[in-house]
Amino acid sequence: MELFQYPYMQRALIGALVIGLAAPALGIYLVQRRLALIGDGVGHVALTGVGAGLLLNHSPVLVAVIVASLGAITIELVRARGRTSGDLALALLFYGGIAGGVMLVGLSDNTRALNAYLFGSLTTISPGDLTTITVLGAAILVTMLALRPALFAVCHDEEYARVSGLPVRTLNLLLAVATAVTVTIAMRAVGVLLISALMVVPVAAAQQVTRGFRGTMAAAMALGLFAAGSGVYVAANANTAPGASVVLMAIASFAVVALGGTVWRALRRRAAPAAAPAAEPHEVVLHRS
Amino acid sequence: MTSPVITVTHGVVGYDGRPVLRDVSLTVTAGEVVAVLGANGSGKSTLIRAVLGLVPLVSGSVTLFDHPLRRFRQWHRIGYVPQRLGAGSGVPATVREVVASGRLARRGVLRPPGRADRDAVDAALASVGLADRAGDPVATLSGGQQQRTLIARALAGQPELLVLDEPTAGVDAASQEAFAGALKDFVAGGGTVLLVAHELGPLRPLISRAVVVHAGGIAHDGAVPEPAGHHADPDHDHVHPHGPDEPAGLWSS
Known part of the structure; x- marks a missing residue:
């Protein structure tokens, strides 16, 4: 527990909690x-932004937000056109993104940074990074x-x-940009390769036991918060990689909730067996006398 | 004085160069209950999708409440009931949550729901007989109850015009009756209805005019036609499957 007296651990914890709360709130949509895996694709594209930022000596997170947003908007436009070639276009974008990222990071003589973005590096979050994560996460x-x-x-x-007259295109683009922003801030916590987990796994866990959308959203945010907090705690005590620990805690909570939900439903069914729904009268004559 | 609610003038719709509707003109005035009839693949669903702007016109024009479709913004005056609930979303949603979406056209994107919204949702749920299922996940409902949910969603917006795409296709008798009752109340309140149907069933007494679409054109516009051929047989049981109107995937993204 003493570890959390160090400011860098406190920053790691706060950053993880913000992301743990925000990622499922977006992921549920x-x-x-x-489109559960779209975050993964946007993450690939964001890596090119990281590479460009490192190369240009600008804030990698900021450049990544911009590049990932452009990538997400492209993906959304391809999706909205609904052509069969869409998944091929997405594949080009994803692999182009990760290859571009690896190449640009390689050029920037900062190759060690690549690992931090691929797998997350919670403990190296600077106070400036934490401000960015908190402000964008709150937004x-x-x-x-x-x-x-x-x-x-x-x-x-x-x-x-x-x-209904809703601005559908604007809302879709907003969702795309929000995905890019979430991916970029979550990149520092769990890394490009594990980003989708924080957006999707808490939602998948929550919907095992919820009935409505609002309930699922609240439960997913609570589970995300739990996974982030307990993951960082486990990482600090067992000296494991924080990003991977957070994701494994999320998956563990999925298993627990899914199992608990199954048991609970089975018990309830045994307590009060549901009556078979009343059948419609036959539409044809079955027996002629 | 009755004013036109929907006017389609020389409407042409095609997909990838294949014409689906050729030169269709149709006027629906306030208070009418118009059924669009036709065989599967005749273009009847395409007609109402074109009216709502969901598929683009190649040529011709659509006017809604005296506004050209392109400049029409008063979507709260229209309640749309699609053929079925979308492919089904990954996240559970309660009946009430789905019906509450019907208030957005009236409320806008940013305003949080208020008392009037809740009352309208309650009334819509009651009118289709689903008040006791409000808290249940939509996915646990039968097909007919899901269809009633979609009708409640449209009614929750308190529209002046209801546009329904095959509302009774594959729906159990109890739901058809509940649906006919809700529609009757809506018409009694001065509402206008445009509905696509394959068979009218319990809706038949409500229909004031029928439009028969055949091979992309309008073959009949007037009184509800009598069934022809073996359909006219009083013992005729409607047993053929109700497939989707056109092959899926062309424009359903």
């Missing part, structure tokens, strides 16, 4: 859209909560949302 959180009815409608039934 991606899961609802069945994501507020946007996702305030726009919940509209974003829910768009992700649930896009055509209906359009006939």
Whole structure:
């Protein structure tokens, strides 16, 4: 526990908690859209931004936000056009992104930084980084909560949302940019290769036991917070990689919730067996007398 | 004085160069209940999708409430009921949450829901007989109950015009009756209805005019036509499957 007296550990913990809260709040919309792995793709693209930032000696996180946003907007435009070549275009973007990132980082004589962005490096978060993470994380959180009815409608039934006169394209682009921002701040915590886990796994866990969208969102945020906090705690005490520890805690909570939900449903079914729904009268004559 | 609610003038719709609707003109005035009938693949669903701006017109024009479609912004005056709930989302949603989406057209994106919104959602749920299922996940409902949820969503916005795409296709009898009752109340309140149907069933007494779409054109516009051929047989049981109107995947993204 003494470890948390060091400022760098406190920053690691706060950064992880902010991301643990914000990532599922955004991820729930991606899961609802069945785009659960989009964060992974945007993460690949963000790596090129990191490389460009390191090469240009600018803040890698800031350049990554810009490059990842452009990538996410491109992905959204490809998706909205709905052509069959969409997944090929996405593949080009993803692998182009990661190859470009690796190449640019290599050129920047800062090759050690690559690992930090691929797998996360919570303990090297500077006070400036923490400010960026907190401000952007809070912005994501507020946007996702305030726009919940509209974003829910768009992700649930896009055509209906359009006939409702909602600014569907704007909301989709907003979601794309928010994904890019979340990916970029989460990159410092869990790394490009594990980003999607924090957006998706808490949502997947929560929906094992929830009935509605609002409940799922609240439970996913609570689970994300728990995974981030306990992951950093485990990492500090067992001296494991913080990013991987956070993700493994999230997956462990998924297993626990899924198992608990199954047991609970089985018990309830045994306590009160559901009556078979009343059948419709036959539409054809089955027996002629 | 009845004013036109929907006007389609020489509407042409095509997908990838294949014409689906050729030169269709249609006017629906306030208070009418118009059924668009036709065989699978005749273009009847495309017609209402074009009216709502969900598919673009190659040529011709659509006017809604005296505004050209492109400049139409009063979407709260329209309630749309799609054929079925989208492919199903990954995250559970309660019946109430889905129905509450129907208030967005009236409320806008930024305003949080208020008392009027909650009351309208309650009333819409009650009108389709789903008040007791409000807290259940939509995915646990039967097909007919899901269809009623979508109708409640449209009614929650308190629209003046309801546009329904095959609302009774593959729906159990109890849901068809509940649906016909809700529609009757809506029409009694002065609402206008445009619906696509394959068969009318319990809706038939409500329909004031029928439009038959055949091979991309309008073959009949007037009284509800009598069923022809073996469909006219009083013992005729409607047993053929209700497939999607057109092959899926062309424009369903």
